Amino acid sequence: MSLDPSRMAPMANAIRALSMDAVQAANSGHPGMPMGMADVATVLWSKYLKFDPSAPHWADRDRFVLSAGHGSMLIYSLLHLSGYAAPTMDDIRNFRQLGSPCAGHPENFLLDGVECTTGPLGQGVAMAVGMAIAERQLNAHFGDDLVNHRTWAIAGDGCLMEGINHEAIGLAGHLKLGQLIVLWDDNNITIDGAADLSTSEDVKARHQSAGWHVVSCDGHDASDISRAIEEAMADDRPSLVACKTIIGKGAPNKQGTSATHGAPLGPDEIAAAREMLGWEYEPFVVPDDITADWKSTGDRGAKERAAWQSRFDASDKKGEFESRMDNIAKLASPAIEAHIAGLVAEPQKVATRKASEMALGPLTQQIPHLVGGSADLTGSNNTKTPSTEPFSADNYAGRYLYYGIREFGMAAAMNGMMLHGGVVPYGGTFLIFSDYCRNAIRLSALQQTGVVYVMTHDSIGLGEDGPTHQPVEQVMSLRLVPNLNVYRPCDTIETAECWALALETSSTPSILALSRQGLPQLRGEGDENWTSAKNRSANGGYRLRAANADRKVVLVATGSEVQLAVQVADQLEQQGIGADVVSMPCTELFDAQDAAYRSDILPADTLKVSIEAGTSLGWERYTGTDGINIGIDRFGASAPASDLFEKFGFTADAIVPQITNKING
Numbered sequence: 233m234s235l236d237p238s239r240m241a242p243m244a245n246a247i248r249a250l251s252m253d254a255v256q257a258a259n260s261g262h263p264g265m266p267m268g269m270a271d272v273a274t275v276l277w278s279k280y281l282k283f284d285p286s287a288p289h290w291a292d293r294d295r296f297v298l299s300a301g302h303g304s305m306l307i308y309s310l311l312h313l314s315g316y317a318a319p320t321m322d323d324i325r326n327f328r329q330l331g332s333p334c335a336g337h338p339e340n341f342l343l344d345g346v347e348c349t350t351g352p353l354g355q356g357v358a359m360a361v362g363m364a365i366a367e368r369q370l371n372a373h374f375g376d377d378l379v380n381h382r383t384w385a386i387a388g389d390g391c392l393m394e395g396i397n398h399e400a401i402g403l404a405g406h407l408k409l410g411q412l413i414v415l416w417d418d419n420n421i422t423i424d425g426a427a428d429l430s431t432s433e434d435v436k437a438r439h440q441s442a443g444w445h446v447v448s449c450d451g452h453d454a455s456d457i458s459r460a461i462e463e464a465m466a467d468d469r470p471s472l473v474a475c476k477t478i479i480g481k482g483a484p485n486k487q488g489t490s491a492t493h494g495a496p497l498g499p500d501e502i503a504a505a506r507e508m509l510g511w512e513y514e515p516f517v518v519p520d521d522i523t524a525d526w527k528s529t530g531d532r533g534a535k536e537r538a539a540w541q542s543r544f545d546a547s548d549k550k551g552e553f554e555s556r557m558d559n560i561a562k563l564a565s566p567a568i569e570a571h572i573a574g575l576v577a578e579p580q581k582v583a584t585r586k587a588s589e590m591a592l593g594p595l596t597q598q599i600p601h602l603v604g605g606s607a608d609l610t611g612s613n614n615t616k617t618p619s620t621e622p623f624s625a626d627n628y629a630g631r632y633l634y635y636g637i638r639e640f641g642m643a644a645a646m647n648g649m650m651l652h653g654g655v656v657p658y659g660g661t662f663l664i665f666s667d668y669c670r671n672a673i674r675l676s677a678l679q680q681t682g683v684v685y686v687m688t689h690d691s692i693g694l695g696e697d698g699p700t701h702q703p704v705e706q707v708m709s710l711r712l713v714p715n716l717n718v719y720r721p722c723d724t725i726e727t728a729e730c731w732a733l734a735l736e737t738s739s740t741p742s743i744l745a746l747s748r749q750g751l752p753q754l755r756g757e758g759d760e761n762w763t764s765a766k767n768r769s770a771n772g773g774y775r776l777r778a779a780n781a782d783r784k785v786v787l788v789a790t791g792s793e794v795q796l797a798v799q800v801a802d803q804l805e806q807q808g809i810g811a812d813v814v815s816m817p818c819t820e821l822f823d824a825q826d827a828a829y830r831s832d833i834l835p836a837d838t839l840k841v842s843i844e845a846g847t848s849l850g851w852e853r854y855t856g857t858d859g860i861n862i863g864i865d866r867f868g869a870s871a872p873a874s875d876l877f878e879k880f881g882f883t884a885d886a887i888v889p890q891i892t893n894k895i896n897g
């Protein structure tokens with residue numbers, strides 16, 4: 233159907249009314265952005281966006297990202313009005329209240345149609361880039377018949393001002409992601425006042441120089457908006473549509489000012505806005521004719537979906553496509569069985585980053601979903617395998633992204649790829665630069681996207697590059713993030729096990745903290761005929777070696793320090809002091825074990841000693857306050873790794889006396 237443009241103004245006003253009334257009822261929220269972008273959103277949803285409210289998970293739907301997440305009432309209005317099952321009008325009435333899916337900022341896990349969680353400015357656009365990458369990747373394999381959709385993002389001045397925007401548009405321009413269209417709410421207002429208080433950059437020229445197509449329009453003129461969108465759709469570059477808008481449009485005294493950005497308009501201004509808009513209905517009432525117009529916006533998508541479904545049903549790629557969109561959990565462990573058998577037969581002393589590459593060999597060979605990459609550290613992160621050809625503008629079938637020096641952009645793009653579906657991304661950088669991606673890692677966890685971060689050079693053990701590159705607080709601080717599994721494996725077999733676990737937890741992201749330096753293989757015995765049931769890392773921490781003499785000590789270590797714990801145990805045993813060695817590759821998984829298991833591994837009547845070349849704070853949870861925590865609570869130094877471990881007390885000779893002194897009182 234094609235809506236009469238004159239019908240669009242009342243449709244847009246329905247968004248305005250719902251937004252100002254919901255914010256007023258909550259006495260909190262952001263009316264300005266939804267009111268300002270109501271016209272653009274109405275044109276997009278009624279004429280161009282490919283969606284079917286009755287099938288929100290339809291794989292070939294367009295993706296719509298509200299990057300300016302503070303304007304959440306815009307997407308709640310759109311979903312409700314166009315006929316999604318949720319949010320209901322009651323949900324909208326309860327905007328921002330406990331239990332309402334209409335949270336302060338849009339959350340992907342609360343509502344279908346909210347493709348990603350937004351609010352941290354800039355990341356929505358960067359996730360949209362990831363979605364557009366995933367779309368092209370799948371298109372290259374399955375063709376236009378099954379995968380051919382656009383990714384749309386609405387972005388504010390803030391989204392485009394954030395540093396991550398530079399990374400995101402650079403990547404999108406380079407990859408020529410022509411199916412990506414960003415609609416810029418060009419209102420020259422941010423919280424502090426006029427945007428030009430803080431910026432005078434030419435946003436359009438910046439996009440052009442990054443290889444984007446740029447077009448402008450009057451964001452309150454439906455036909456001009458259509459013209460610009462059609463131009464953007466026709467261009468084979470990613471497009472920025474600069475929509476000149478008035479923030480809070482419709483509120484006669486406050487529109488155009490930052491007063492409408494993030495506060496209720498107040499009863500008087502709302503009454504005046506009703507007058508100005510000719511909106512004579514009570515709060516949360518939308519008249520039938522306007523509701524009917526809105527409901528009809530989904531008709532086009534329903535038809536397109538039906539046509540897609542017939543193509544899909546007739547396609548010889550149907551089964552393959554379904555398995556691509558499916559969870560990969562079942563595939564991960566079987567893929568590494570032969571690899572682990574090889575390690576049992578022939579132990580290998582390699583860095584865990586190398587062990588990761590070895591595990592990735594069969595994983596990427598057997599799991600087509602896996603799309604790797606690195607932020608310009610491919611050779612150091614060991615993320616590239618023979619099965620993953622580069623993904624580029626000339627080869628969207630590729631499975632390896634050269635993200636460039638864009639750690640934050642990479643992390644956000646990976647979130648977008650995973651949220652899109654059909655693709656499970658992993659990406660590498662140095663662990664120290666996890667801080668550069670930090671808020672995207674947090675959003676992986678919040679959004680329940682099981683992306684895998686391959687973060688190498690995980691301690692002072694990286695040596696000569698010195699303290700700028702040596703993680704100290706990173707491993708422990710990442711453990712603080714809810715719903716994030718931080719793995720620090722100690723050898724080849726643990727690394728493969730952690731990879732399997734990381735891929736089996738599709739709604740929990742994982743960080744693999746991997747060593748630069750070579751580590752002996754400590755596992756092998758008992759690992760014959762390995763299957764997922766024998767994945768010892770699955771318990772998070774386990775007894776790698778039991779005490780011989782009467783057990784007095786339990787040494788708990790991670791990653792490169794597990795071999796050291798073994799040396800310490802040897803020396804203690806020589807003195808007749810029994811010591812268990814517990815390897816703890818993932819504290820989160822250990823915490824999830826039952827109390828009996830945990831107290832068997834960390835018995836109350838022993839001296840517990842943690843050894844990790846990182847911040848010691850936090851290890852008391854496992855050692856008790858009367859244990860010993862061997863860590864490093866200062867910045868490292870530039871020197872060969874062995875000298876650093878010696879200087880900072882990570883030697884058996886330095887640790888053993890601390891333990892014997894404590895035992896002997």
Ligand SMILES: Cc1ncc(C[n+]2csc(CCOP(=O)(O)OP(=O)(O)O)c2C)c(N)n1
Pocket residue numbers: 264265300302351352353354387388389390391394417419421422423479493
């Ligand atoms: C990373 C980040 N920094 C700061 C904020 C707080 N914040 C929310 S909206 C906004 C700026 C608003 O400017 P704009 O994007 O132009 O939105 P508009 O006022 O036009 O709606 C800020 C600073 C945020 N949400 N995310």
Ligand SMILES: [Mg+2]
Pocket residue numbers: 388389390417418419420421422427
């Ligand atoms: Mg603005």
